[in-house]
Amino acid sequence: MQVKALPGFREFYPPDAALRNHIFSAWRTVATRYGFEEYDGPPLEPLELYTQKSGPEIVSQLFEFIDKGDRHVALRPEMTPTLARMVTARAPALKKPIRWFSIPQLFRYEKQQKGRLREHFQLNMDLIGEPGPLADAEIIAAAIDIQRALGLGTGDVRVRVSDRRLLTALIEAAGFPEDRVSIAYEAIDKIERVPREELLRRLREAVPAGGNPAAAERVLALAEVRGRGSLDQALGRHPEAAPASEELIEAIDALDSMGLGEFIEIDLSIVRGLAYYTGIVFELFDAQRSLRAICGGGRYDGLLKALGGVDLPAVGFGMGDVVLGELLKSRSAAGEALRRLDAFLVAVTVEDRPTVLALAHALRDRGLSIEFALKEQAVARQLRIAASRPAKRAVVIGPDERKQGAAVVRDMSTGTEERVPVATLADYLAGGTAGDA
RNA sequence: GUGGCUGUAGCUCAAUCGGUUAGAGCGCCGGACUGUGGCUCCGGAGGUCGGGGGUUCAAGUCCCCUCAGCCACCCCA
Numbered sequence A: 001m002q003v004k005a006l007p008g009f010r011e012f013y014p015p016d017a018a019l020r021n022h023i024f025s026a027w028r029t030v031a032t033r034y035g036f037e038e039y040d041g042p043p044l045e046p047l048e049l050y051t052q053k054s055g056p057e058i059v060s061q062l063f064e065f066i067d068k069g070d071r072h073v074a075l076r077p078e079m080t081p082t083l084a085r086m087v088t089a090r091a092p093a094l095k096k097p098i099r100w101f102s103i104p105q106l107f108r109y110e111k112q113q114k115g116r117l118r119e120h121f122q123l124n125m126d127l128i129g130e131p132g133p134l135a136d137a138e139i140i141a142a143a144i145d146i147q148r149a150l151g152l153g154t155g156d157v158r159v160r161v162s163d164r165r166l167l168t169a170l171i172e173a174a175g176f177p178e179d180r181v182s183i184a185y186e187a188i189d190k191i192e193r194v195p196r197e198e199l200l201r202r203l204r205e206a207v208p209a210g211g212n213p214a215a216a217e218r219v220l221a222l223a224e225v226r227g228r229g230s231l232d233q234a235l236g237r238h239p240e241a242a243p244a245s246e247e248l249i250e251a252i253d254a255l256d257s258m259g260l261g262e263f264i265e266i267d268l269s270i271v272r273g274l275a276y277y278t279g280i281v282f283e284l285f286d287a288q289r290s291l292r293a294i295c296g297g298g299r300y301d302g303l304l305k306a307l308g309g310v311d312l313p314a315v316g317f318g319m320g321d322v323v324l325g326e327l328l329k330s331r332s333a334a335g336e337a338l339r340r341l342d343a344f345l346v347a348v349t350v351e352d353r354p355t356v357l358a359l360a361h362a363l364r365d366r367g368l369s370i371e372f373a374l375k376e377q378a379v380a381r382q383l384r385i386a387a388s389r390p391a392k393r394a395v396v397i398g399p400d401e402r403k404q405g406a407a408v409v410r411d412m413s414t415g416t417e418e419r420v421p422v423a424t425l426a427d428y429l430a431g432g433t434a435g436d437a
Numbered sequence B: 001g002u003g004g005c006u007g008u009a010g011c012u013c014a015a016u017c018g019g020u021u022a023g024a025g026c027g028c029c030g031g032a033c034u035g036u037g038g039c040u041c042c043g044g045a046g047g048u049c050g051g052g053g054g055u056u057c058a059a060g061u062c063c064c065c066u067c068a069g070c071c072a073c074c075c076c077a
Helices: A014-033 A048-054 A056-061 A080-093 A133-149 A164-173 A178-189 A196-206 A215-222 A227-237 A239-257 A321-330 A350-365 A379-388 A399-404 A422-431
Strands: A044-046 A064-066 A072-075 A098-102 A105-107 A119-128 A157-163 A264-266 A280-286 A295-299 A314-320 A341-347 A370-372 A391-397 A406-411 A417-421
Touching: A014 A119, A014 A133, A014 A321, A044 A048, A048 A056, A048 A072, A048 A080, A080 A098, A080 A119, A119 A133, A119 A321, A133 A157, A133 A239, A133 A280, A133 A295, A133 A314, A157 A164, A157 A239, A164 A178, A164 A215, A164 A239, A178 A196, A178 A215, A196 A215, A215 A227, A227 A239, A227 A264, A239 A264, A239 A280, A280 A314, A314 A321, A341 A350, A341 A379, A341 A422, A350 A370, A350 A391, A350 A399, A350 A422, A379 A391, A391 A399, A391 A422, A399 A406, A406 A422, A417 A422
Parallel strands: A157 A264, A341 A370, A341 A391
Antiparallel strands: A044 A072, A064 A072, A098 A119, A105 A119, A119 A314, A157 A280, A280 A295, A295 A314, A391 A406, A406 A417
16 A cells, blocks of 8 residues: 555646646736735644644644754744744845735644645734734735636625724623633634524623623624625724724725725624734635635734744734635636647658757747657647647648658647748747637 | 544446346547547456455445544534
8 A cells, every 4th residue: 555645735737736826826817917926834833833822732733843952843833923023134134014925834733624724824914013903904905816817706705894992892792701702703713603593602701790681682782794784884883983884894895996896894802812803804615605714814914023022013814724725626717727738749650750840949948838748659649739738739740741841730739730941930830829829 | 622424447437135257427548440539339457345354155336443534513724
């Protein structure tokens, strides 16, 4: 039995690698379009880098070990601590706001499921040094434009947006104890997974005797706020929370102005598990809601400082390649990256081979993608290979052609042939319109 | 980490009540076809039926263990 790949680790056969490159290319294109610069860091880091942020519980979910120098190390499960360290180290010299992106391969030791492996690539885009809601809007817009660049529209993906400042204000306005907000967060986060009665029970338990008896119901009602009208109603019931809605409204208005409003839904049930988010939080989903989140992010103004770094506000997101790839495959928007040769060179006889080799090399030097038969084969066989590559054209070189200093160029999709002088062959192949060239 | 479902060729699947040498389509390789592909026809390679153990005259089929995948939980990238 051959040794298999480890569970949760992928092998990329050429079609898979093509899809991955397609996704990476969209990531880089859009990030660059938004003025973001690429960075990278070490894939292996000291374990403390992660425990200081997430606590010792994180260790069970990491690929971690003791190296030969007795260092406790971990394969990186996320990019943010590395980013924080890099930004902090050069913070005084970096022009603000900092717009950086990276495409790290990340690792987690968890039981795998569909869309969730032990390894994945994740686009990280972060905008550091700008506290205002236009920065949030930029980040969300970039996440959406990546979907658009991949051919996905409002019928395919949606963004659900909330704001922790607003949600906290509403929870408190609902009469829920201020020191128990995290319990309210947890209940709201689980609104789609845990029965309503169970959540109510947990919330009631958190309200002390003598507290507001209606608080639990009101908190749960917040989790059902969807859309602007619904938010306005909630703010009508709790007017003291209204000032906390300003940033969210401003960011959404900005996205409207960009023409991306159709993608956006206010959804106060979006909490995000991570404790360090301080403002706007958002998630990107497929419209059918049949897959896991494509992308999640938000504002984390206190995190860099908490990690022992500079005190700069920040907003960003992570977008994995796994769910996105599944969505593209299900939408059959994945296959455009099909490889095509510019030409397949056919040698009619062995005596034609030196000419074919010389020609192949000259054409490759011109940047054309060229193949030829690696052994003596019938012309019919060589053409069959050319068709299956697939090649846009076949270039046939036989004794007659050599005498004339020409080649027969066959368009493989139409079957039409043309006699082309060898001297102009490269231009002919490069400039032609055969197939979908 | 917990629980449930599923594992037959590269892919999608079939194989009667437990019965003889596990099949098909697609794909792959070759031939019909020694200067013209796609169509057609013919042939071939490819399986330790996920792995191990057990029951039985006999196991792809039944039982146990294990591994892997999928689903839910946990957690979230």
